[in-house]
Amino acid sequence: MTTGNSILFTTHVGNPGGAEIKMLELIKATPHSRVVLLEEGTLENTIQNYGVNVTVAKDSKSLNQYRRESSIFSAIRSIPTVIKLLSFARKETKDVKIIVCMSQKSFLIFSLATLLRNKKLIWFMNDIVSSSHFSLFSRLVIKTFARLFSDVVVLNSQASLHQWKKSGMYCKREVVIYSGVNDALINTSPESINDEHSVSQLIKWKTDFSLIGMFGRISHWKGQQVLINALKDLPKHKVIFVGGAQFEDDSYKSSLLKLAEELKVNDRIIFLGHKENIFDYMKLCEVVVHCSTSPEPFGRVIVEAMLCGKIVVASDSGGPTEIIVDGETGYLYPAGNAKELAEILSHLPILKEREVMENAARSRAIKFFTAKKMCVDFRNLCQQL
Numbered sequence: 001m002t003t004g005n006s007i008l009f010t011t012h013v014g015n016p017g018g019a020e021i022k023m024l025e026l027i028k029a030t031p032h033s034r035v036v037l038l039e040e041g042t043l044e045n046t047i048q049n050y051g052v053n054v055t056v057a058k059d060s061k062s063l064n065q066y067r068r069e070s071s072i073f074s075a076i077r078s079i080p081t082v083i084k085l086l087s088f089a090r091k092e093t094k095d096v097k098i099i100v101c102m103s104q105k106s107f108l109i110f111s112l113a114t115l116l117r118n119k120k121l122i123w124f125m126n127d128i129v130s131s132s133h134f135s136l137f138s139r140l141v142i143k144t145f146a147r148l149f150s151d152v153v154v155l156n157s158q159a160s161l162h163q164w165k166k167s168g169m170y171c172k173r174e175v176v177i178y179s180g181v182n183d184a185l186i187n188t189s190p191e192s193i194n195d196e197h198s199v200s201q202l203i204k205w206k207t208d209f210s211l212i213g214m215f216g217r218i219s220h221w222k223g224q225q226v227l228i229n230a231l232k233d234l235p236k237h238k239v240i241f242v243g244g245a246q247f248e249d250d251s252y253k254s255s256l257l258k259l260a261e262e263l264k265v266n267d268r269i270i271f272l273g274h275k276e277n278i279f280d281y282m283k284l285c286e287v288v289v290h291c292s293t294s295p296e297p298f299g300r301v302i303v304e305a306m307l308c309g310k311i312v313v314a315s316d317s318g319g320p321t322e323i324i325v326d327g328e329t330g331y332l333y334p335a336g337n338a339k340e341l342a343e344i345l346s347h348l349p350i351l352k353e354r355e356v357m358e359n360a361a362r363s364r365a366i367k368f369f370t371a372k373k374m375c376v377d378f379r380n381l382c383q384q385l
């Protein structure tokens with residue numbers, strides 16, 4: 001364990017998702033920080049490559065048994081792993097002043113591990129606290145821990161803050177910091193080599209069709225089924241789905257393939273799986289779609305597409321309503337409504353009008369949603385603590 005570092009970042013996730021990509025940006029902008037991961041995975045290597053000290057807890061996979069929608073019984077099954085992690089976390093935080101938790105589980109573990117030890121706890125709460133995402137038990141746990149242990153809860157949109165308060169959550173201090181995207185990555189994303197569906201293959205595949213891209217985890221509430229339903233009314237369009245099934249099994253993906261077959265659109269969709277070079281695939285698309293069926297806390301992929309100069313059509317609830325100005329920098333449609341989605345997609349502006357909207361989207365993303373802005377907000381917060 002390295003000593004003398006004053007800020008420690010932690011997450012329970014071993015492979016990068018939205019929250020971890022955000023953490024990587026914050027780490028790069030925070031000198032003298034180090035990282036503790038509560039699960040093994042590819043993130044360890046990525047952080048080491050930045051020259052940042054990282055420690056990983058071993059054999060903690062069983063913590064995954066407990067999910068935010070789980071009941072008290074699955075929490076009880078995780079107790080042996082939690083006890084092991086508590087002693088690990090206690091050792092790791094000896095010389096640390098500020099602990100930045102990027103996930104709920106890491107916040108719970110580090111709250112208990114630093115009990116009565118005068119550490120400042122910042123919790124990046126990257127979710128909307130609602131009954132569709134969290135069980136009653138999970139909401140009770142969050143409420144109790146946030147009230148007792150957190151110094152600041154950072155929410156990723158005004159929508160998340162609104163729902164946080166509406167659910168009766170409370171803590172010493174709440175702030176909104178948007179989940180910023182590093183715009184430099186758009187021009188430097190790694191080449192896809194020996195890819196099953198390389199960018200050049202997809203250029204051929206989309207000939208004579210308008211390509212729609214949907215980016216993000218393959219997960220029921222992310223709403224891939226809405227776009228497949230819309231596709232039956234869009235005969236001149238094809239779709240690429242980019243993203244893996246991080247927290248779910250493959251049953252949802254199988255149901256999507258079945259739906260596409262029933263609607264006879266299966267020859268016009270491709271699932272590409274998780275991609276590191278997501279921007280290369282965004283650039284290929286004429287339009288990007290975001291379909292979350294319950295309110296999206298923020299929606300990084302929307303900002304990423306806007307930075308690529310793409311028009312995004314997204315559900316009209318949660319974070320997307322703060323990112324997109326409807327009709328000016330993209331479009332919003334009623335969440336879950338495949339007919340409305342198809343209607344917008346078949347009447348997108350063309351030529352000059354389209355260019356104006358694409359430029360407006362890029363400008364708005366650069367003005368409000370970059371990693372640079374997020375890091376400045378974060379540094380100010382740490383200084384105040």
Ligand code: UDP
Nearest residue numbers: 017018019216242243274275278299300301
């Ligand atoms: N992402 C990626 N490759 C993929 C799919 C997603 O790198 O194949 C990244 C994407 O670029 C974004 C993040 O994962 O930065 C997803 O964040 P978002 O807020 O959209 O959704 P979350 O997964 O956090 O719910």
